[in-house]
Amino acid sequence: MDLIEQPRCPNCGVVMRDEPGAYRCPACGRVIEVADVPPAPVFDGPAIHGG
C-alpha cells in the first residue's frame, strides 16, 4: 500500500506526475485534480464540536 499506481494522461497516455492535490502530464500539461484521494486520514479522537 506504499506505492500507488500513478494515473495516465487520458490525452496522450503518458504517466502523469504527482503534484500537491493534482496530477500533471509532463507531455501535454494536462492537469487532473485529485479530490478522491485525501492526503491523510482525519480520524483523530472525538469530533470537534463548536469552536
Ligand SMILES: [Zn+2]
Ligand atoms: Zn498528456
